[in-house]
Each structure stands twice: as C-alpha cells, then as structure tokens.
Amino acid sequence: xxxxxxxxxxxxxxxxxxxxxxxxxxxxxxxxxxxxxxxxxxxxxxxxxxxxxxxxxxxxxxxxxxxxxxxxxxxxxxxxxxxxxxxxxxxxxxxxxxxxxxxxxxxxxxxxxxxxxxxxxxxxxxxxxxxxxxxxxxxxxxxxxxxxxxxxxxxxxxxxxxxxxxxxxxxxxxxxxxxxxxxxxxxxxxxxxxxxxxxxxxxxxxx
Numbered sequence: 001x002x003x004x005x006x007x008x009x010x011x012x013x014x015x016x017x018x019x020x021x022x023x024x025x026x027x028x029x030x031x032x033x034x035x036x037x038x039x040x041x042x043x044x045x046x047x048x049x050x051x052x053x054x055x056x057x058x059x060x061x062x063x064x065x066x067x068x069x070x071x072x073x074x075x076x077x078x079x080x081x082x083x084x085x086x087x088x089x090x091x092x093x094x095x096x097x098x099x100x101x102x103x104x105x106x107x108x109x110x111x112x113x114x115x116x117x118x119x120x121x122x123x124x125x126x127x128x129x130x131x132x133x134x135x136x137x138x139x140x141x142x143x144x145x146x147x148x149x150x151x152x153x154x155x156x157x158x159x160x161x162x163x164x165x166x167x168x169x170x171x172x173x174x175x176x177x178x179x180x181x182x183x184x185x186x187x188x189x190x191x192x193x194x195x196x197x198x199x200x201x202x203x204x205x206x207x
Contacts, residue, residue, distance in 0.1 A: 006046055013039035024149030027070060034063035077159040078121040084111030089119065092129060093144075100146050103185050107144055116140065120147070120156050127151040130160055132176070140168065142178040157192045165206040176204045 016036030023029040037059035044052030082089050093100065093109050100107055111117065114134040120127045128147035132140040147156045164176065180186035180200045194202035 006043065009039055009043045009046070013037075013043055025152050026150050027067070027153050030063045030067045030070070034060055034067070037063065075155065076121075076123055077156070078124075079160075079163050080119040080121055082117055082119060084115040084117050086117070089117060089129065092119075092126070096146065096148075099149070100144065103146065103181060104144055105181055109144075120160060122151060122156065128156050134173070137175075138172045139175040139177055140164070140173055142176060145178070154188070154191055157188065161192055161204065161206070169206050174206045176206060178202045178204070 013036050016032060016039065020029050020032035020036055023032060037056040041053050041056035041060060044050065044054075044056060090109070109131070112133065116130075116132045116134060118130055120130060126148075128151065129144060130142075130146075131144040132142045135141055145157070145160070161176070164173075168174075176194075178189055178194060178201070180189055180202060186196075186200070186202075189202045189204075190196075192204065194204045197203045
C-alpha cells in the first residue's frame with residue numbers, strides 16, 4: 001500500500017481517538033473510540049507493527065463489549081414529580097446552570113401554579129429534569145428538558161413523552177410545544193416525533 005495512504009490512516013485514527021476523549025456521553029465515546037481503535041489496528045497490521053495492531057484490536061473488542069452491555073441492558077425509568085419549589089430541584093438547576101444554558105439560553109426558573117416539574121430517574125440515579133407550563137389551550141409548553149451528558153441517548157426523552165401521554169391525555173392535554181435553540185436540540189425533538197411549526201417551534205401530539 002502507498003506510504004502516504006498509510007500515513008493518512010494513522011493520522012486519521014489519531015484524530016478520531018483524540019476526538020473520542022472529548023465526548024461526555026459514554027455511548028458516543030465508545031462508538032468513536034471503537035472507530036479510531038479499529039483504524040489504528042488496521043494501520044498497525046499494515047505496517048507490520050504487530051503490538052499496535054493487537055493492542056488496538058483488543059480496544060475494539062472492549063468497546064464492542066461495553067456497547068453490547070449498554071444496548072442490551074434493561075434499564076428502569078421512573079418519574080419523580082416534585083413541587084416547583086423543591087430544594088433539590090433548585091440545587092440541581094443551579095449546579096448544572098452552565099450546561100443547561102448551552103441548550104436553553106436564557107433559561108430562568110420562575111415557577112407558577114401551572115408549572116409541571118419532575119426529575120427523571122434512571123436505575124434510581126437522577127438522569128435529568130423536565131419542566132413545562134400548562135396553558136389555557138390544554139397544551140404543555142416545555143421550558144426545560146435537560147438530560148445529563150452521560151445519559152444523552154434518547155432513551156430518557158422517549159420515556160418522558162410516553163409518560164406524558166399516559167399522565168396528561170386523560171385530562172385533555174394532547175399537545176406539547178417546544179422551542180429548539182440549536183441544531184442538536186432540533187434533532188432531538190425531531191427524533192422524538194415533534195414536527196416543526198415555524199420560528200424554531202415544534203409540536204408533538206400526545207397519543
């Protein structure tokens with residue numbers, strides 16, 4: 001194989017592995033690290049560097065094993081409804097304020113009598129928080145749907161909106177409005193079945 005091609009394989013593998021180290025999501029880290037290690041393993045065998053090829057091959061198998069564990073593991077989700085003035089909720093929002101503002105710029109928690117607030121539990125660990133307002137047209141307006149970085153794999157969102165369907169449709173609430181402030185949040189909403197309705201606003205019908 002051309003020497004220049006080999007060098008590019010090595011450089012690309014290095015960049016991909018370095019990129020994986022910046023991932024806060026465990027799932028993203030495993031997938032990207034697996035890709036980089038696989039390229040490094042191929043590179044090592046092609047240049048005759050057997051220790052490099054074997055070591056990175058082992059990393060590929062390790063990442064694949066943990067990804068299998070992640071995707072096959074049965075997780076328990078729960079919703080813990082809390083009062084709007086709950087002290088743990090207030091502390092959680094304050095502690096994660098900087099990351100929250102990445103996805104919800106300008107978010108300020110100002111609860112009212114129409115506020116819906118709950119914590120999302122995943123295997124009894126706090127994975128995120130959901131805050132919405134009931135409006136006069138029997139719709140929920142999402143103010144915050146925040147998930148901790150290590151749990152950003154859409155499972156939380158799917159459970160939350162399934163729970164909302166079970167909880168609120170029987171009382172006449174069949175619509176949820178949300179506003180996307182960046183591309184990743186827009187992708188998240190579309191993945192959960194929201195449809196764009198203009199001005200970065202998205203609508204989901206609860207069924």
